[in-house]
Amino acid sequence: MKDQERDLFNETDLLCEQYYKDVYQYCLYFTNNRSDTEDLTKETFMKVLKALPSVNHRSKVKTWVIRNIMKILI
DSSP: OOOHHHHHHHHHHHHHHHHHHHHHHHHHHHOOHHHHHHHHHHHHHHHHHHHGGGGOOOOOOHHHHHHHHHHHHO
16 A cells, blocks of 8 residues: 555544544434434545545635535535
């Protein structure tokens, strides 16, 4: 594994670990349904992780993740 790939993998793991609870709680607040929340949480992380290499890191990561949730909910 190349250093760049390893860094991306570590960043991905850290991102999921750090924000999973926040994403889940945010989705639960809007759906009030655990099954829908689990689906939305998975979808959010799939989109976030796919877009991760192109993030410009100008905004806070949590803000960026929440913005992705809102795009999915709308």
